[in-house]
Amino acid sequence: MAGALTDPTRAPVAFGRRAVPQLFGELLRAGAAARLRALTSLCDLVHEPDRLHQAVTGGYLKQLKVLFRDEDPSVKAKTCELLHLLTSHSIGRQAVLASSLLPPLCQLLDDSSFSCRRNVHRVLSRLALLPAGAEALLSLVSKLMLKLTKEEDEEVQLLLLSTLTHCSRLDALPGLASDGVSLLGRKLSHRSSIIRREAAAAMMALSVPMDGKRQVCEDAEVLPVLVGLLRDKDVEVQANAAGVIMNTVIITTGKQRCLDLDVLPVLLGLLSEKHGDDDEEEMKKRRKALIMYVLRALTSLAEAPNGLRLLLEQLPLLEKKAEAAGPDQDIRRATQTAIQVITWTP
Amino acid sequence: MIGAISIQLQISGSSVQTTVRMCYHFSRPKRLPQMRRNWLGCSPTRFKPKNAVPRHYGNIMYDRRVVRGNTYAKHILPTTAQPDPAEIRRQQANRRRAIARKQAREQFRPNTPEALEGRKHTDVQTELYLEELSNIIATMDIECQTDPFLDRPATPLFIPAKSGKDVETQIEEGELFDFDIEVQPVLEVLVGKTIEQSLLEVMEEEELACLKAQQRAFEELRNNELAEVQRLQEMERRHNEEKERRIAQQREVLRKEKEIAEKIAARAYTQQYLAGLLPAVFTSLRRHGYFYNPVEKDIETNFFPWLMDEVNNRVERRYTAREILDSKRH
Numbered sequence: 254m255a256g257a258l259t260d261p262t263r264a265p266v267a268f269g270r271r272a273v274p275q276l277f278g279e280l281l282r283a284g285a286a287a288r289l290r291a292l293t294s295l296c297d298l299v300h301e302p303d304r305l306h307q308a309v310t311g312g313y314l315k316q317l318k319v320l321f322r323d324e325d326p327s328v329k330a331k332t333c334e335l336l337h338l339l340t341s342h343s344i345g346r347q348a349v350l351a352s353s354l355l356p357p358l359c360q361l362l363d364d365s366s367f368s369c370r371r372n373v374h375r376v377l378s379r380l381a382l383l384p385a386g387a388e389a390l391l392s393l394v395s396k397l398m399l400k401l402t403k404e405e406d407e408e409v410q411l412l413l414l415s416t417l418t419h420c421s422r423l424d425a426l427p428g429l430a431s432d433g434v435s436l437l438g439r440k441l442s443h444r445s446s447i448i449r450r451e452a453a454a455a456m457m458a459l460s461v462p463m464d465g466k467r468q469v470c471e472d473a474e475v476l477p478v479l480v481g482l483l484r485d486k487d488v489e490v491q492a493n494a495a496g497v498i499m500n501t502v503i504i505t506t507g508k509q510r511c512l513d514l515d516v517l518p519v520l521l522g523l524l525s526e527k528h529g530d531d532d533e534e535e536m537k538k539r540r541k542a543l544i545m546y547v548l549r550a551l552t553s554l555a556e557a558p559n560g561l562r563l564l565l566e567q568l569p570l571l572e573k574k575a576e577a578a579g580p581d582q583d584i585r586r587a588t589q590t591a592i593q594v595i596t597w598t599p
Numbered sequence: 600m601i602g603a604i605s606i607q608l609q610i611s612g613s614s615v616q617t618t619v620r621m622c623y624h625f626s627r628p629k630r631l632p633q634m635r636r637n638w639l640g641c642s643p644t645r646f647k648p649k650n651a652v653p654r655h656y657g658n659i660m661y662d663r664r665v666v667r668g669n670t671y672a673k674h675i676l677p678t679t680a681q682p683d684p685a686e687i688r689r690q691q692a693n694r695r696r697a698i699a700r701k702q703a704r705e706q707f708r709p710n711t712p713e714a715l716e717g718r719k720h721t722d723v724q725t726e727l728y729l730e731e732l733s734n735i736i737a738t739m740d741i742e743c744q745t746d747p748f749l750d751r752p753a754t755p756l757f758i759p760a761k762s763g764k765d766v767e768t769q770i771e772e773g774e775l776f777d778f779d780i781e782v783q784p785v786l787e788v789l790v791g792k793t794i795e796q797s798l799l800e801v802m803e804e805e806e807l808a809c810l811k812a813q814q815r816a817f818e819e820l821r822n823n824e825l826a827e828v829q830r831l832q833e834m835e836r837r838h839n840e841e842k843e844r845r846i847a848q849q850r851e852v853l854r855k856e857k858e859i860a861e862k863i864a865a866r867a868y869t870q871q872y873l874a875g876l877l878p879a880v881f882t883s884l885r886r887h888g889y890f891y892n893p894v895e896k897d898i899e900t901n902f903f904p905w906l907m908d909e910v911n912n913r914v915e916r917r918y919t920a921r922e923i924l925d926s927k928r929h
Contacts, residue, residue, distance in 0.1 A: 499826045503833045546822070552827075553833075556837075
């Protein structure tokens, strides 16, 4: 081996099976710069599944705990990046959850260095994909909500929102308890469509329990913004907004308020919208969600007398839609349910 | 360093004068050491003063009794004045042995035999050149002076002498190996590995995207169904509520009706009761004497009791009087 390193930012990697253990050993022994190099090499190695498996099952995760308290912010950021790569596989996620790395990780949330915090958020959002992980993160939801108000960076906001969505899908109560509805309502009018989409998705998750629905209705600003979002350009944003409305109109107050806001024509308009390239698979799939949500919302709205009156007039449209749906079972079922409800008489 | 090198040759004859080395007896005080005579009998000093005692003084430096220089190879004189008797005996034995050896050697040394009768041995010069043999030893003094040290010059390049034959050869363009052909397997491996790796990564990404899409579809369905379930739940709840309300309403209605019926019955009864109430009341009152003539009442209440009381009094008095009379009669 030549004396000079080929890449000065990375530690030399041993061959074959010794690579991962040796790098971890170096992490224990070495000084600050060498630790950074070893971490960089580890990050490179861990992309491969074998090495990941080796790293996870070798019991090295405890060493990472020590590294969290290191003074150098780049070391902390790199450690979080390593964790992020480890959580891209299921065994990694499970190992991270099992090894009680979460409390020190959560302390890093308040760290001063931005890249460190961003990487921590990445790790958390990946962990939240697993149900067990979401469960473990439920205790953090209030803290994450606070962070949402303070963080300015879009990427971090996005990560936070996706974490919150997943956690709230599991159990929305902590999110509701920390005033999630009003927070998310503010994010709904963000300029970036991705953030709007994620915020609407989080809101949809939050509005599943009854308490959430009530809060959405009570909050005076949220519903008008949502109705406005129905006219957004991005299909996903529209779909998520329709989902929130679908959840909200289940309760009577929701129905009343939405009818007051004149939501019916908008929803009907969304149903009958035609795109130029309707046959495109991708668009069809995305629109499918939108259509389903809209249909369910209409079904719920049809239970209110005002809504019923309006919808009775639109019945032929719905019947046509049912036929046009064709092979798609779900849409057909949804339209039939809608028609059933509309034509129900006591 | 400057050194004088003097070379002195001494040829010793076959007959050896053994000098008896005795230990040093200091017999005369304060005299210069006398040099011993050398073997020719001349003392080193050529010029003798006429009336000098024939004393032979010598240079102390050349006296063999003075120890100079290194002592590790010198003959060490014993410190004691008297020789060890054992030493003496040993030395004498050595001397005797040396003499014996010499004699033995001389015995076995072949000498030239004696000349026969009428012959005589003579010395004849057989050599080509005459050599002067003399006592005087030809000495020469040579001096040498080293120059101050110069820098060692660089070793000249050692170019060995050429040996062997000169042979030339030239490799033409395509003779050794064809780069294009040779490089192919290397390139194949490189490119193949890279492509394989990237294909793997792309496949992984696709798989992930597929999984994500599936997850999303599932999520949407789930949301939908969840909404439907909730709607139905809500509907059910509302229906239940409605039912409850209706039932409560009905109950209310029934209660009210019952109340009304009771009220009507009560009303009828009271009416009936009250119809005959008034004359009955009056009759009863009149019967009880609540309607009275005030004068009559007054007379009744006030006058008559007084009258009766007065009558009673009078009658009492008459009676009392009669009693008294009766008692007096008897």
